[in-house]
Amino acid sequence: MTDTTVIGAQRLTKRYGAATVVDAIDFAVHKGETFGLLGPNGSGKTTTILMMLGLTERSGGSVDVLGYDPMRAPLSVKRRVGYLPDSIGFYDNLTARENLAYTARLMGIGAAERPRRIDAALSRVQLEEVADKRVGTFSRGMRQRLGLAEIIMKQAEIAILDEPTSGLDPQATVEFLDLIRQLQREGVTVLLSSHQLDQVQRVCDRVALFRKGRIVLMGAVRDLARSILGAGFVVEVEAEGAGLDRRFAAMPGVSAVATVAPGRYRLTADRDVRPEAARAVVAANGALTRLSVDEPSLEAIYTRYFAGATASKEGVSDAA
Amino acid sequence: MRREGSPWQGLGTVVLKELADNLSSARMRVLEWLVVLTAVAALYGAIGQLREQTAEDPFLLLRLFTAAPAPLPSFVSILGFLVPLMAIGLGFDAINGEYSRRTLSRLLAQPIYRDALMAGKFLAGLTTLAISLTCMWLLVLGLALLFLGVPPSGEEIARSLVFLIVAVIYGGVWLALAMLLSVIFRSPATAALVALGIWLLLTLIWPMLAPALAGIIAPADPRYAALGLPTPQTMEWQQMLARLSPNDLFGEAMLAVLSPSTRALGAVFLEQLQGAILGSPLPLGQSLLIAWPQIVALAALTVMLFVAAYVVFQRQEVRA
Numbered sequence: 251m252t253d254t255t256v257i258g259a260q261r262l263t264k265r266y267g268a269a270t271v272v273d274a275i276d277f278a279v280h281k282g283e284t285f286g287l288l289g290p291n292g293s294g295k296t297t298t299i300l301m302m303l304g305l306t307e308r309s310g311g312s313v314d315v316l317g318y319d320p321m322r323a324p325l326s327v328k329r330r331v332g333y334l335p336d337s338i339g340f341y342d343n344l345t346a347r348e349n350l351a352y353t354a355r356l357m358g359i360g361a362a363e364r365p366r367r368i369d370a371a372l373s374r375v376q377l378e379e380v381a382d383k384r385v386g387t388f389s390r391g392m393r394q395r396l397g398l399a400e401i402i403m404k405q406a407e408i409a410i411l412d413e414p415t416s417g418l419d420p421q422a423t424v425e426f427l428d429l430i431r432q433l434q435r436e437g438v439t440v441l442l443s444s445h446q447l448d449q450v451q452r453v454c455d456r457v458a459l460f461r462k463g464r465i466v467l468m469g470a471v472r473d474l475a476r477s478i479l480g481a482g483f484v485v486e487v488e489a490e491g492a493g494l495d496r497r498f499a500a501m502p503g504v505s506a507v508a509t510v511a512p513g514r515y516r517l518t519a520d521r522d523v524r525p526e527a528a529r530a531v532v533a534a535n536g537a538l539t540r541l542s543v544d545e546p547s548l549e550a551i552y553t554r555y556f557a558g559a560t561a562s563k564e565g566v567s568d569a570a
Numbered sequence: 571m572r573r574e575g576s577p578w579q580g581l582g583t584v585v586l587k588e589l590a591d592n593l594s595s596a597r598m599r600v601l602e603w604l605v606v607l608t609a610v611a612a613l614y615g616a617i618g619q620l621r622e623q624t625a626e627d628p629f630l631l632l633r634l635f636t637a638a639p640a641p642l643p644s645f646v647s648i649l650g651f652l653v654p655l656m657a658i659g660l661g662f663d664a665i666n667g668e669y670s671r672r673t674l675s676r677l678l679a680q681p682i683y684r685d686a687l688m689a690g691k692f693l694a695g696l697t698t699l700a701i702s703l704t705c706m707w708l709l710v711l712g713l714a715l716l717f718l719g720v721p722p723s724g725e726e727i728a729r730s731l732v733f734l735i736v737a738v739i740y741g742g743v744w745l746a747l748a749m750l751l752s753v754i755f756r757s758p759a760t761a762a763l764v765a766l767g768i769w770l771l772l773t774l775i776w777p778m779l780a781p782a783l784a785g786i787i788a789p790a791d792p793r794y795a796a797l798g799l800p801t802p803q804t805m806e807w808q809q810m811l812a813r814l815s816p817n818d819l820f821g822e823a824m825l826a827v828l829s830p831s832t833r834a835l836g837a838v839f840l841e842q843l844q845g846a847i848l849g850s851p852l853p854l855g856q857s858l859l860i861a862w863p864q865i866v867a868l869a870a871l872t873v874m875l876f877v878a879a880y881v882v883f884q885r886q887e888v889r890a
Binding site: 340 | 573574580584591671672683
C-alpha cells in the first residue's frame with residue numbers, strides 16, 4: 251500500500267427526497283489496494299459506487315477519483331475506471347467478441363488495437379473458446395467473467411466491482427476471486443462491494459462496513475477483529491495432561507480459556523498463540539492431539555457489531 | 571458549468587450498432603413484408619383504376635399515390651397508418667430494453683454521455699425508416715413504369731421525393747414519441763401499448779372527435795344551416811383540432827404535394843379564388859408553400875418529443 255489516494259470521498263451524501271441513502275461518508279482508497287464495501291442490501295453501497303462514476307448526482311459532499319470530479323469530468327473518470335455492475339447484462343443476440351467490440355469502440359480503442367486487446371482479455375478470463383458463441387447461451391459465471399474481460403480490455407486503473415460473486419456457484423466464485431487477485435497483482439486498484447463477507451475477507455486489504463447509509467467501521471479485517479471482538483483469535487487445543495488450563499491462561503495474549511470437554515480447550519487470544527500453546531503442552535508433559543486456529547472472521551465481527559449496535563451502544567465502545 | 575468533452579463522443583458507434591440491430595432483427599423482417607405487401611396491394615388497385623382513365627393526365631405517377639380504388643384506401647393514407655406502426659415498432663423498447671437487458675449501466679460506464687446513446691438510437695431508427703421508405707418509393711416507381719409504361723416527368727419525381735422526405739419526418743414524430751415512452755415506462759410492453767393507444771387515438775378516433783368537439787366549442791349557426799352550408803367558425807375549429815393529430819398534418823401536406831391542383835388546405839372563400847384557374851396545377855414551389863406549415867409542424871413535433879425524451883432520460887437513475 252502506498253500513500254497515494256486514488257479515490258477520496260468527503261462527507262459524500264445522496265438524498266432521494268426525504269430519504270438519505272448515503273449519509274456523509276468519508277473514505278479513501280489507496281493505489282493498488284483492494285477495498286471492500288460491505289453491508290446488507292440497501293445500505294447505500296451501489297449508490298456510493300454510482301456517485302463515484304458520475305452516473306448519479308450527489309446531493310452533498312465531494313468525491314475525487316484519480317484527481318477528477320466525476321460530476322465535472324465524467325468522461326475522464328469513466329475512461330480510467332472499469333465498472334462491473336451487479337447483475338450485469340449483455341446483448342444476448344451478439345457473441346462475446348461482438349459485445350466486447352461494441353464497448354471497445356465506445357471506449358475509443360483504435361481499430362488496429364481492438365482485436366488484440368479483445369483476444370487478450372477473453373483469454374485472461376478463459377472465455378476464448380466461446381468467444382464466438384452468443385452470450386445468450388452463457389451461464390451467470392461466464393457473463394460475470396465477460397464483464398471482467400471488459401475491464402481488463404479497458405486497461406482500467408481502478409476496477410469497481412458491484413456484488414461480483416452474488417449468484418455464483420462455489421466453483422465459479424473461487425475462479426472469479428482468482429481473477430480479482432490477478433488484477434491486484436497487476437497493480438489495479440480494486441473496489442469491491444458485497445454482502446458475502448467471507449469472500450470479501452479473502453481478497454480485501456481493507457473494508458468499510460455500511461449500515462443505513464453510513465460507514466460504521468473501516469479498516470483492515472484484523473484490526474477490526476481486535477477492536478470489535480476484543481480478541482480476534484480462537485485457538486482450539488486437544489491435549490491430555492494435568493493442569494493445562496492454568497498453563498494456557500498464564501500465556502501472554504490469552505484472555506480466556508474455556509474447557510469445552512475433558513481434554514479440549516478453547517483459547518481466546520489477541521494473536522495466533524498456537525506455538526505457545528504447543529510449548530505449554532510439551533512443558534506439562536502432555537500429549538497434543540489437535541491444534542487449530544480460527545482466523546478472525548468478518549462474519550463474526552459483523553454479527554457482533556450489529557448485534558451490539560442494536561442491543562446497546564455501550565457494549566461496542568467497551569469492546570473497542 | 572461546462573461539461574467536459576463532446577456530447578457526441580461514441581455517437582457514430584451507437585448509430586452503427588443500433589442500425590445493424592434494427593436491420594437484422596425479426597421485427598424488421600415483419601415490417602419489410604408489411605411494406606412490400608401494402609405497396610403491392612394499394613398499387614394494384616390504383617393501377618387498375620388508372621388504366622381505365624385517360625392517359626392524358628400530366629401527373630399520372632402522382633395519381634398512383636393518391637388514387638383510392640373502391641374498397642381500398644389510397645397509398646398515402648395507408649402509409650399514414652403504416653409509418654407510425656413501423657416507427658413505434660422501432661422505438662418502443664429503445665431505452666427500457668437496455669434496462670431490462672441490464673446493459674444500460676455497463677454502457678454508461680463507458681466514456682460516453684447519455685446524449686450519444688439517445689441520439690444514436692434515434693438516428694439509427696430514423697435511418698432504418700428512411701431505408702425502408704426509400705425501398706417502398708423505388709418499388710412504387712418501378713411498378714408504375716412496368717404497368718403504366720409512362721416515364722415519370724422531372725416534376726413528378728421531385729414531388730414524390732418531397733413525399734418521401736415528409737414521410738420520413740412523419741415517422742420521426744412517432745419514433746420520438748415511442749422513445750419518450752420507452753424512457754418513461756420501464757416495461758417495453760407498457761410502452762408499446764401506450765404508444766399504440768396514442769396512435770389509435772390520433773389516427774382513428776381523433777378525426778371523429780374533432781368535428782364533435784368543434785361543434786361544442788363553436789355551435790353551428792342556424793342561418794348557415796338553413797342555407798345548407800357549414801358554419802365557418804365551426805369549420806375553423808374543426809380544422810384546428812384535427813391538425814393536432816400528426817396524421818392529419820401528414821395527410822394535408824401530402825395532399826398539397828401530390829395533387830398539384832390543390833390551392834389551399836381547408837375552407838376557401840369565394841373571393842380568395844378570384845382570378846384562379848380552377849383545376850390547373852400549381853408549380854412545385856407553390857405547392858411546397860402550401861404544405862410548408864404542415865411540414866414544419868411535423869419537424870417541430872419531432873424535435874419537441876425528442877427533447878422531452880432527452881430531458882427525462884438525463885434525469886433518470888441508471889439503476890434498474
